[in-house]
Amino acid sequence: LKTPLKQAATSQLVLTERQPDCQPLTTPPKPKETPPADPWTPTSNLKMLISAASPEIRSREQRKQLSDSSSDVLQTKHCLQEHILGDEYEKSQPSRKEKSLGLLCHKFLARYPDFPSPSQKSYICLDEVTEELHVERRRIYDIVNVLESLHMVSRLARNRYVWHGRHNLPQTLQALKKVGEENKYIQQIQTIKRREYEHEFDADGERNEEMASSFGSSEQAEMSFVELPGVEFRAASVNGRKYKSLRVMSQKFVMLFLVSTPQIVSLEVAAKILIGEDQLEDLDKSKFKTKIRRLYDIANVLSSLKLIKKVHVTEERGRKPAFKWTGPEVLPNTQDTKLEATSTTCSPPISESIPSKEQCSKALFPSKGKQNFTRHSSLIKLVKSIENDRRKIQSAPTSPVKISTSTCQSLPVFPNTIAQFPAITKHQLEGQSKAAEEMQMKCALSSPEAVPKPEPSQQAALSQPLGVCPASHSSVSPVILPHPQSGVSYAIYLHPSQAHTVTTYSPGFMLQPLPCANVTGIKGKNSKVLNKISTEEGDTQRGTEEPTKSLAAEERPDTKSETSSQRCLKRSQALPENNLIKRRKSDEESLDTSLTFFPSGYLIPLAHCTHGNKAECSSKEKAGLCSLQHAAYSSPLTGVIPMPASELKAVNIPAFHITPLNIMLSPNSIAAAPVLSNSCLNSGSAGSAPNPSSSALNFMLQHIGLIPAGVQVPANPVLQHVPVSSQSENISHSSGSTNVQEGKVSKNTLQLERGGLSGKYGAVVPLQQPSAPKEPQEPQAVTENFFRTPGGPNTEPSLSANSAGTQGISQGTLYIPQRKLEVSED
DNA sequence: ATCTCCCGCCATATG
């Protein structure tokens, strides 16, 4: 009722059919009185006509090519839509796409330089823009609002904006990342995902509880807008209390990318988080829909900026729309002096704009400032959340591992390492324009990404018997599984965070895939694990990487650093653990101190692990950082399995078998994956070979927190299939479902063998390089995910060393239902 | 059917 049916009008016209002059409709919009004439006929008719023409044709030459009637109709339609088009002939590409926000945004952006010279500011006059672009004002606001959120423009006065271009982007992103971290977004994501799987929608207290804790209990409406020093909203303008929701949403959305490990965020999750923040009370469906709509709007703009790109995450349930961050990796800033963010809520400081360049550089270089973060609700929340976490931990049923601070501390800190970073960064910055961006990417890439090509040296390392020790850092440790026959060892890096899934690859053998979910009994889980990301759309990405793509699946040196890291499995996200750590950190106030935890899913070369992890890798630091150092790097993967070169390739190949393991770590456990054992390349056959003593294994697992103290894991190959659940709760559920699932499992296995699926399971990374490329191609998507081994060429993953290191982790508990174990192999 | 998301009404903010 409300909206005048434009449709109705349309229909009528259509009926009328060709009307040479569209004119009658000058003011089409409000014919309320013409409701339902024959809605269908006309409409359907029109649809048919349109559909008749293939989309392509339609868009290209629909005009000429189409038959008269159809063209007429189209025209008519066109006229209607654009009431003003006097001469309809011309292009008239009514297709909806032509009017998309994304396209419009491109046009808009085309008007201004990415990096306008500081000296001359460019102003934006909305009236002009709307006119020139032929769009309604409303649309421009959508674009501008998002740009404002990134501080690419700022409003001066009515109708007037200043164009800053991308100068502020680095700082903005850094600030956003920081805020995102402080906001526990990582945890929130986890929570949401977990819940999703557990029970689709059950509104039981448990859930609420969880939610509540995860999202700060109080839902203080904290719609805060993150500002940069020189770019705050001008007093005169939009400052008031209006929340600028689109702006805020946009920033939060971006934060999600910056914070999550694979920098992929599904709309669904984003929407939930954004909703949850303000009001967790009603999970209204309509609200959700609206949020999604808005997210699409934002996403379109961000896509135009090339900051994100659309992808799909495929889960068991099907594929869901998501976006992947393709923007610049955010530097882990260690301190921010310049980058402080202020919430709008507070009185906006009015500061002068600082030359962006300068700012950037300052920001990059730690001047050691204190955090200037303006305190805002997020901090408060943080505190609360921390408390909650602690509480949770303590009370946790399964006695989750607590991360002992001491452990962290024990790790050596290598401040120096960091030092290097800045230099690079600076360098990058200097070249501001795109060149700069590219450079960054390169830098980042150089190191770790190279996963696909392990070096020979690695093999050597592998061959050595590894010590089985828990890695020093809790967060990720490699698990090495001996492979009996092949003699190949695998290292699996478990990531505490979400993954929980580990994949084992067995060369020549059968593997059993254990769907995590099945094993675990948790439905959702696997799905996550399984999802694969396909990037089909990537529309216009910058040329930069194209060439690379062509490479075989295995190696694609990605150009983008971050990308690589993200590529890992889809599933995961950040772990709660990380947050914990962070929090603690924050509590202590010490910046880096000793916390070492790796970003989720990162693969760390053993050798370097120790230091690598330390600060840089620590939560915030990004892979990029690590990469720079080359030594430390991490791969976002959840599970990594190193194998001999020959095998490596196999991984890519569809044919090989992969057994996914679920390892679920208790949320708290930071621990890394344990190194199970190793076998050497040659070990050969024997399953019987008792390489890893079971006791040792158990010890490790327990140590790491992968299994509860009481649980014993058999020392044989079967182990490989051990699922570990990270969440205690899950475990419980699992037991029940286990049986049923088993059947399923087997099925899955078969499928796996067929190929294709490989990608879906956890990430497997071969440590060594495959000598011969067996199967060249796998869908890139899959490959990408799998092989993101960090570590550049130099990096050698020496499993041995690091793995042993972690003692601190001891507390972790590995939950492995025995049954599952049984199931697993057989 | 689902995913996208355009369109534009209308509440608010601004001047």
Added chain:
DNA sequence: CATATGGCGGGAGAT
């Protein structure tokens, strides 16, 4: 008060 902003959600095009 007239406009400028921009929240919001219906509903239709794209797949």
